[in-house]
């Protein structure tokens with residue numbers, strides 16, 4: 002049976018159903034409903050809800066709880082995610098599974114609270130110090146807020162790695178009907194958790210390697226894991242890409258807008274299609290290149306100044322001109338404006354590179 | 359048919375509640391639906407609005423740029439949303455609070471003295487239900503019967519008095535534009 | 543002295559965005575009056591925090607900086623160390639100051655930074671919609687303590703002034719309230735003193751002002767004022783906890 006829920010709440014409920022019994026967070030708009038929902042919900046299932054004194058504290062509580070073997074969740078928005086970066090680097094280094102939600106709002110600085118996608122670089126390029134990767138999932142509907150939450154916990158466990166769910170203010174606040182996932186009972190065993198060494202050799206969770214050779218070996222092992230993830234875990238969605246002459250690339254809320262635009266463009270005779278990355282890291286480079294095979298032009302649509310354009314260019318290796326349309330600061334691209342762009346670049350002959358500032 | 363609806367007014371006028379009720383009713387009818395509220399400190403006495411899409415097909419974008427209908431509860435919201443309504447679309451005004459004339463002449467405009475009707479029922483706060491009733495009589499975006507059932511079974515199941523005035527308000531709104539629509 | 547009703551020069555004419563009845567407005571006015579009274583408007587730099595008073599930079603008619611959430615005492619330290627002859631104050635809520643910013647606060651106090659901190663305690667997070675603050679009372683219902691703050695999960699309220707009174711750095715520490723006119727007058731005196739000790743280069747000063755949040759407490763302003771009196775005063779006793787003789 003379908004229920005109507007806010008994205009933030011759907012994600013929270015799905016996390017509970019995925020076996021997450023542990024949340025540490027701090028209020029910030031537009032993700033606060035997630036925290037408020039779990040404040041009510043986790044005690045009902047015997048879980049731990051703790052409002053931390055800051056995001057710095059929250060992410061370190063996550064470190065402790067993940068190391069102790071729990072399925073653990075934290076959530077925030079831009080300014081708070083920035084504060085969590087130190088902790089995320091430590092989590093990645095110590096190979097601790099956890100799920101971090103970023104419901105993005107306009108930045109930089111204190112910025113605003115309206116929807117944005119301006120934390121793309123921060124999410125996909127590391128954010129904290131050192132050579133590490135975080136798996137980044139980008140939902141585009143309330144259903145996916147729930148489904149990707151379940152997937153996030155599974156990937157986190159499978160690879161012992163932090164997973165980030167990168168949503169935006171609209172996805173967090175929006176209500177749509179969804180099918181909630183079933184409750185999961187049996188969680189994978191954690192052969193590495195520090196839960197007391199009774200009857201076994203003691204375990205250590207750590208990210209300090211003072212010996213350079215040893216630290217390099219650790220890094221190589223991490224890189225090997227990231228390579229495996231990149232090989233197996235790429236996810237994306239295509240819409241009318243088969244014969245598309247202009248291909249729109251967008252994730253999250255922008256992909257919803259782009260889908261409406263592609264429909265409208267088709268009804269005008271423009272052969273448009275949509276490619277939507279679901280994993281932002283690992284990025285579907287090869288899949289995008291294949292989807293753009295018939296395209297004469299590609300249009301990237303984002304709620305930022307063109308951060309994903311870099312990945313799109315990497316994917317296309319200069320074969321197709323890449324254009325960009327975006328809004329920033331909490332403004333949302335109108336599908337009318339995107340359609341204008343499609344008409345412009347989808348028209349015969351004229352092809353022009355538009356560089357994001 | 360896809361209904362793209364904006365409900366807008368002061369925080370506290372029940373704007374978000376109205377939109378959510380529409381969304382729940384659409385879900386109950388097995389339709390596709392999305393609801394996006396405005397959020398943040400504008401709640402603090404400022405204006406609030408929400409966007410509801412109800413459709414029989416999958417909803418591509420839940421964002422409403424050109425509403426097929428706008429339910430406008432106060433003056434600032436008229437200024438903001440009048441220019442955005444789709445040509446030929448519906449503009450429903452709470453005429454108890456919105457006195458200025460509408461500038462566009464390509465819209466179906468209905469003026470409903472919702473606050474006065476609500477006051478007549480003894481509860482100012484149900485002006486939103488008057489507006490909703492008026493809108494449903496005109497658009498049939500969802501069946502008023504579905505809304506009534508939700509009010510009865512879910513929302514006011516435990517407060518018969520609130521249920522009664524909300525139901526009366528809904529019906530008063532339906533009657534008000536129902537008669538106008540017939541007359542037109 | 544200026545007449546009671548004329549707006550202080552140290553406040554701009556911009557109307558406050560606070561909810562009806564919110565006492566942030568009164569506290570702004572008291573700070574403005576203190577600045578006027580000491581004739582320091584043109585050499586005062588204020589630091590706005592993150593909370594409902596985030597827009598304080600629009601209201602204080604002095605040079606202002608906007609700090610990240612909780613970091614105002616660190617920002618103020620930076621300003622004061624560069625401009626030691628200027629007057630520097632922060633204006634912070636209880637989430638900002640006592641939760642995320644507690645480390646910055648305690649260390650500024652321990653260092654005896656010559657700054658004045660105005661600390662508005664309304665027992666919850668106003669801006670984000672009424673979550674638990676470190677100052678939330680036991681049993682108090684907030685959106686993150688839906689059945690009331692319980693010791694087992696959320697511990698006890700933090701008494702910031704008492705805590706700071708264990709340090710040597712602070713020279714003036716007071717807790718005041720604005721729930722009635724007599725207390726407003728006492729609050730005004732305390733805020734003036736907290737600026738005076740800075741002018742005398744004596745050390746760190748902080749005034750905690752008990753304040754109401756009618757919106758998130760779900761009360762009418764008058765009810766909120768009596769709730770403050772009844773419930774907050776017993777937990778947060780008023781008075782001067784450190785004063786220079």
Ligand SMILES: Cc1ncc(C[n+]2csc(CCOP(=O)(O)OP(=O)(O)O)c2C)c(N)n1
Pocket residue numbers: 027028029030056080081084111592593594595611634635636637638639662664666667668669670675
């Ligand atoms: C790093 C970071 N985390 C969270 C927030 C969101 N936030 C804005 S205001 C606020 C709480 C403010 O509460 P308080 O300091 O008590 O002031 P009040 O609003 O009650 O006056 C929070 C958590 C933020 N802006 N930055």
Ligand code: SF4
Pocket residue numbers: 402559560561564565566594664668669754755756757758
């Ligand atoms: S939310 Fe509370 S603290 Fe903030 S302005 Fe309103 S009443 Fe004041």
